[in-house]
Amino acid sequence: DEMDVDTIWQDGEFVDWEDAQVHVLTHGLHYGTGIFEGVRCYDTENGPAIFRWEEHLDRFYQSGKPYDIDIPFSREELTEATKELIRRQDLESCYIRPVAFYGYEELGLNPSNCPVEVAIAVWPWGAYLGEEALEEGVDVSISSWRKYGSDQIPTNAKTTGPYVNSVLANLEATGNGYTEAIVLNGEGNVAEGPGENIFLVRDGELYTTGLAESILDGITRQSLITIAEDLGYTVHDDATISRGELYTADELFFTGTAAEVTPIRSVDDNEIGSGTKGPVTDELQTKFFEVIERRTDEYEAWFDYL
Ligand code: PMP
Missing domain, CATH: 3.30.470.10 (Aminotransferase class 4, branched-chain amino acid transferase, N-terminal domain)
Known part of the structure; x- marks a missing residue:
């Protein structure tokens, strides 16, 4: 097949x-x-x-x-x-x-x-948002569909039915010529991508939306937090991020099993940083691929060999 x-x-x-x-x-x-x-x-x-x-x-x-x-x-x-x-x-x-x-x-x-x-x-499944996306970054838009709250459906469970919310957000974004969406939560703050968590870089520190923001606690998110902290970065892993902060971020990137570490180069046609993969994203993405390809001995416990 x-x-x-x-x-x-x-x-x-x-x-x-x-x-x-x-x-x-x-x-x-x-x-x-x-x-x-x-x-x-x-x-x-x-x-x-x-x-x-x-x-x-x-x-x-x-x-x-x-x-x-x-x-x-x-x-x-x-x-x-x-x-x-x-x-x-x-x-x-x-x-x-x-x-x-x-x-x-x-x-x-x-x-x-x-x-x-x-x-x-x-x-077999290659880069979810494309090989080019990993290098150049993706153009995303804010979805008009909000993420459901965890008082409506548990967002820490990965349940099939509620993924219609992600499908709607992705269809809207791709229909408008963007690669992916960012979905706001019921409070109007940033939740995550339809199938990705989101990280923001500001003044050399990392911010990622907290579990109370109606997100899935991504395993790539957890891995990136560990990798970033081990590289000496301060990571705010329970951040509330307002929509406006996205536009003025130094860097933004998605994490996910499918998306791995994908830079975001624009939000609603506003260039983020210099409009390409930023230096912090580059360092973390490079480290991530070094880790998953086992070109280092670090994090050996994360791997289950066949
Ligand atoms: N948020 C949502 C809504 C997702 O579907 C995914 C993909 N599972 C993620 C975040 C990222 O989670 P993980 O890193 O565990 O793949």
């Missing part, structure tokens, strides 16, 4: 890509009652390694809690399934997508009688 992979793990079995199917009356299809993860496996100097797999697994199980989704497989089973999928398909680097959702039993809102179905797919 077009993704160059032929096997998916579904409910405990390895199945052919075209056989990995669900019933049309799947609860999660109707009400978005699913949770998922996005993880990357990198082709490192020491062979393929999954980046921060334990933290992704933690978040996967925790995402199920508000919805009473009890994943009926152990961490070891999910780990072995994932590694076996990557090995079988001879992938060196890939994106990993675990998903768990309420399947079909009955279609009332209460899903407690529905089975929890689980699947894992892996496929």
Whole structure:
């Protein structure tokens, strides 16, 4: 098939890509009652390694809690399934997508009688916003769609249904010729990107929006905070960032499993800094890629080799 992979793990079995199917009356299809993860496996100097797999697994199980989704497989089973999928398909680097959702039993809102179905797919995936984006930065716009508050939907859970908010924001931005959106929260302050966290650089210090700003606590965000602090930067990881502060920032960048570390060169057609990747972003991005390609011994605990 077009993704160059032929096997998916579904409910405990390895199945052919075209056989990995669900019933049309799947609860999660109707009400978005699913949770998922996005993880990357990198082709490192020491062979393929999954980046921060334990933290992704933690978040996967925790995402199920508000919805009473009890994943009926152990961490070891999910780990072995994932590694076996990557090995079988001879992938060196890939994106990993675990998903768990309420399947079909009955279609009332209460899903407690529905089975929890689980699947894992892996496929090669390059730079999410493009190779050029990593070098030159992306042009973004403020979305007219606000991020839902964590008093409406838990934003620290990675739930399938609420991603319609991200889809709307991304469609609007790309429809208007931008590469990505920045979404404000209910208070009108900066939340995050539709699939990315955001960092701001001002006077040599880093700011990233705090968990109370209705964000997903990104694992790349956490990694960047650690890397930046270890490089000697002051990081304000519980910042409230107003819309206006974006325009006057020295530098801005996105972080995410898919987006990695992507500079933002303009917001609503206003150039940020010099309108290209700034020096702090460059230092952090360079370090990030050194780490994930294992050209350093630091942060070895972040890697799970196949
Ligand atoms: N925010 C949202 C809404 C996301 O979908 C993602 C991607 N999972 C992120 C932030 C970044 O999280 P991570 O670094 O764990 O991929």
